[in-house]
Amino acid sequence: MTESILKKIIALRQQIQAHNHAYYTLDEPSITDAEYDRLIRSLRALEKQHPEYASPDSPTQSVGGPVLAAFSKIEHEMAMLSLDNVFSADELNEFIQRIQNRLKNTQELTFCVEPKLDGLAISLLYEHGKLIRAATRGDGSIGEDVTHNVKTIKNIPHTLQGDAIPVRLEVRGEVIMPIAAFHAFNHQALSNDSKGFVNPRNAAAGSLRQLDSNITAQRPLAFYSYGIGIVEGGMLTDSQFQRLQQLKDWGLPLTDEVILAQGPEQCIAAYTQLLEKRAQLDYEIDGIVYKIDDIALQEQLGFVARAPRWATAHKFPAQEEQTQLLDVEFQVGRTGAITPVAILDPVFVGGVTVSRASLHNADEIQRLQLKIGNTVIIRRAADVIPQIVKAIPGSQSQTEIIFPTTCPVCNSEIERIEGEAIARCTGGLYCAAQRKQAIKYFASRKAMNIEGLGDKVVEQLVDEQLINNPADLFNLTVEQLIPLERIGTKKADNLINAIIQCKQTTLAKFILALGIREVGDATAKNLAEYFLTLDGIQKATNEDLELVDDVGEIVARHIVTFFRQNHNQEVITALLASDIHWPEIQPKEQQALPLAGKIFVLTGALAHTDRNAAKQTLQALGAKVSGSVSKNTDYVVAGAAAGSKLSKAQDLGIAVLTEDELVTLLASF
Ligand code: IVH
Numbered sequence: 001m002t003e004s005i006l007k008k009i010i011a012l013r014q015q016i017q018a019h020n021h022a023y024y025t026l027d028e029p030s031i032t033d034a035e036y037d038r039l040i041r042s043l044r045a046l047e048k049q050h051p052e053y054a055s056p057d058s059p060t061q062s063v064g065g066p067v068l069a070a071f072s073k074i075e076h077e078m079a080m081l082s083l084d085n086v087f088s089a090d091e092l093n094e095f096i097q098r099i100q101n102r103l104k105n106t107q108e109l110t111f112c113v114e115p116k117l118d119g120l121a122i123s124l125l126y127e128h129g130k131l132i133r134a135a136t137r138g139d140g141s142i143g144e145d146v147t148h149n150v151k152t153i154k155n156i157p158h159t160l161q162g163d164a165i166p167v168r169l170e171v172r173g174e175v176i177m178p179i180a181a182f183h184a185f186n187h188q189a190l191s192n193d194s195k196g197f198v199n200p201r202n203a204a205a206g207s208l209r210q211l212d213s214n215i216t217a218q219r220p221l222a223f224y225s226y227g228i229g230i231v232e233g234g235m236l237t238d239s240q241f242q243r244l245q246q247l248k249d250w251g252l253p254l255t256d257e258v259i260l261a262q263g264p265e266q267c268i269a270a271y272t273q274l275l276e277k278r279a280q281l282d283y284e285i286d287g288i289v290y291k292i293d294d295i296a297l298q299e300q301l302g303f304v305a306r307a308p309r310w311a312t313a314h315k316f317p318a319q320e321e322q323t324q325l326l327d328v329e330f331q332v333g334r335t336g337a338i339t340p341v342a343i344l345d346p347v348f349v350g351g352v353t354v355s356r357a358s359l360h361n362a363d364e365i366q367r368l369q370l371k372i373g374n375t376v377i378i379r380r381a382a383d384v385i386p387q388i389v390k391a392i393p394g395s396q397s398q399t400e401i402i403f404p405t406t407c408p409v410c411n412s413e414i415e416r417i418e419g420e421a422i423a424r425c426t427g428g429l430y431c432a433a434q435r436k437q438a439i440k441y442f443a444s445r446k447a448m449n450i451e452g453l454g455d456k457v458v459e460q461l462v463d464e465q466l467i468n469n470p471a472d473l474f475n476l477t478v479e480q481l482i483p484l485e486r487i488g489t490k491k492a493d494n495l496i497n498a499i500i501q502c503k504q505t506t507l508a509k510f511i512l513a514l515g516i517r518e519v520g521d522a523t524a525k526n527l528a529e530y531f532l533t534l535d536g537i538q539k540a541t542n543e544d545l546e547l548v549d550d551v552g553e554i555v556a557r558h559i560v561t562f563f564r565q566n567h568n569q570e571v572i573t574a575l576l577a578s579d580i581h582w583p584e585i586q587p588k589e590q591q592a593l594p595l596a597g598k599i600f601v602l603t604g605a606l607a608h609t610d611r612n613a614a615k616q617t618l619q620a621l622g623a624k625v626s627g628s629v630s631k632n633t634d635y636v637v638a639g640a641a642a643g644s645k646l647s648k649a650q651d652l653g654i655a656v657l658t659e660d661e662l663v664t665l666l667a668s669f
Helices: 002-025 033-049 089-103 179-191 200-208 213-217 240-249 263-280 295-301 362-368 432-443 455-463 470-475 489-501 507-513 521-531 534-539 553-564 566-577 611-620 644-652 659-667
Strands: 073-075 110-117 120-127 130-136 142-144 168-176 222-232 259-262 285-292 311-315 320-332 338-349 352-358 375-379 387-392 599-603 624-626 635-638 655-657
Touching: 002 033, 033 320, 089 263, 089 285, 089 295, 089 311, 110 168, 110 222, 110 240, 110 263, 120 200, 120 222, 130 142, 168 200, 179 200, 200 213, 222 240, 240 295, 259 263, 263 285, 285 295, 320 387, 320 432, 338 362, 338 375, 352 387, 362 387, 432 455, 432 470, 470 566, 507 521, 507 534, 521 534, 534 553, 553 566, 599 611, 599 644, 611 624, 611 659, 635 644, 635 659, 644 655, 655 659
Parallel strands: 599 624, 599 635, 635 655
Antiparallel strands: 073 142, 110 259, 110 285, 120 130, 120 168, 168 222, 285 311, 320 338, 320 375, 338 352, 375 387
């Protein structure tokens, strides 16, 4: 019996050590924080029940990981410790109770309450106010010298400002990558086919532990202080809260979320408030830290193994959890786009239970090297849709994910145009899935706004073959609806009335309702205002269309292709025959703008002018700016290295302006 407990303890230690290596040394965690915390907790519980098996080598007794050989080592003059955790108000009460017992104090304790920043712990050493050295936490006693890298972080002062700066001062805090910067960085990395980071914390750690500080300099890192290590040749206040304010006065960054709290209720209130604010912060936090504010009490309480007795972290619900990928389904969207969707063993993450997650496209499956049966890390950061960020290699039995070549709904061929990430079913309105989506979209609030025609009803109507396309809605009768499941006489009446009512609409809503690819409500409105009639839009050429705000080459092509399809024309004719109508649009009063009606094309590289700004100025003066040259073009502005558009303009005898001439022209109004 005890032997098997020892075996279990040893196995847990080995497991945790392997994870420590992946996390601290490789910056590439193999499990989620939540899972790691569970392992540490079970090991700690076993060691507590069986003190005979305690060992100084246990990961419960150490902090972080060993230093990378490539960096010089720095021995911390004062150890950099970790924090214990509480996971509930009860555990917080126990923590406070333990402190009060130890201090033989029954008075309400004051805590400095701080966000627990999810980044990488750093020690900054200032001498005579100058930053002379920066080190990672490493294993707590020896860290890595990252001075050159840290000096590239823009919000870390190289020189402190203000009065009474101690001769030697060690500032401790966290290096993070702000969330928006992380997304931008990852987006860029993935579009360059290089590897992104799983989360902002990894991005911060991976960016800081670079051997070439030029690389670190290009990474959008930031630093926030949370404490002080060594102090020599100067005096500090005896309150943690005031010490942090003092750091701020000397020019060190501090988050806005540090407050004082008295007793457990105020601590829990601070926890709840910060948790609510979590989604609005531009840095990731994984909890809140309660620290006894009085430094004298901190000193009295001291440390155990790897953490202080005077502080604890209260973790927020994890934003990353791991679970099993059970299957992958392929969904067909309104425009035929095939989206792989991961079917997951349900897991509670970021405050909700997640059982499905979009995998976006085939490239994403490839990038993640995903297989059915994999253990995967699911991430659901505050209010963001859940995502699979990583497949854990070597886990469980695995089955390849096979992207279908024919549509799972209508069996038509699936095509993927070269250079496009999305594969599409070629079935068009022949495909029941696309039909359903097209009808749902037609009926939706911003389009025809047919109240009562929700997703479920549309699915029933299509499955029962009562409708095949949006125009069929207008032939439905109450008698046809009544027998359907969950629809009674009243609902049927209401629905038919709503269908009749929707016939009175606007041109913009009608255009939107047609569901042309990439034509959203703003574009539909612009098209209606520009062309005034449906006929005008249908007859427009690509060049005409490109003169409309928001419409570029691709959208113009989608519009022309849409109206060219016979099946779309049939639906439009049927819709108009069912008396869908809209008020005539009056042309906007043509103000006497100096460039009204003139069509410009900008091409080549403009040296001193921002192309978008030039476009906006031209439009504000009444001109249209088009993407392609035709006989209707009035001016082509040719920057450096202008190519085919310039030659076409010359062939057609269109006036060509240089950038300088454009600037002069614009300045003349
Ligand atoms: S105090 C002696 N305060 O959490 C106390 N740590 O789990 C040591 N952390 O290594 C740390 N925010 O990287 C402290 N406001 C905060 C923190 C914080 C984030 C990190 C830090 C530390 C780890 C401990």
